[in-house]
Amino acid sequence: MTENDMAQKSQRSHQISLPQGEVEKAPASTDPVVATGLIAVKDPAYEKPVFRRDASSGIKPFEEIDRDLGNALKETRKVTGLSREAIAELVGLSTPVYGRYERGFSSLTVTRLIHLCEVLNIGPEEMIFSVAPHLYGVSQEEAEERYATFSMVRKLDVDTLKLVRQLLEQVRPSSPASSSESELK
Structure with a gap:
């Protein structure tokens, strides 16, 4: 990329701040990711920027999503009347490892979320809507x-x-x- 290209790219971008770090507006482009209006978020959990919607529209940082998903998981488990130990056993985890999900210390994979939904007899949209x-x-x-x-x-x-x-x-x-x-x- 030439110096002129870099200067033009810089002119098309602007910066805003978010709780999780600096955010850079994606440059105008025909790239489909950029065309969606996503912005590059410099999240401390990742080496490279990730593209997300603007936080001013209520988008939470990933760490907060993990914590809120854990809280939703815990509340759903309590409604079912199952103990943390029982859920851990049903999904093949130790109680401390399962507890990390409820406390938001570990991120749920899609497959783990699906398995937990099967065990808790809920749809994944219930968990997802509560956090996103x-x-x-x-x-x-x-x-x-x-x-x-x-x-x-x-x-x-x-x-x-x-x-x-x-x-x-x-x-x-x-x-x-x-x-x-x-x-x-």
């Missing part, structure tokens, strides 16, 4: 509406589900994506 509602809408209200609707639809029998799908196909927006879906992309 921004994935469900551009505003808190929209996210809550989508999640509540999704939760209701999830419990329907297959015949009712088919009817709901037919209804949704009739009221689907004329554009390929709704306004909020476009904003999320």
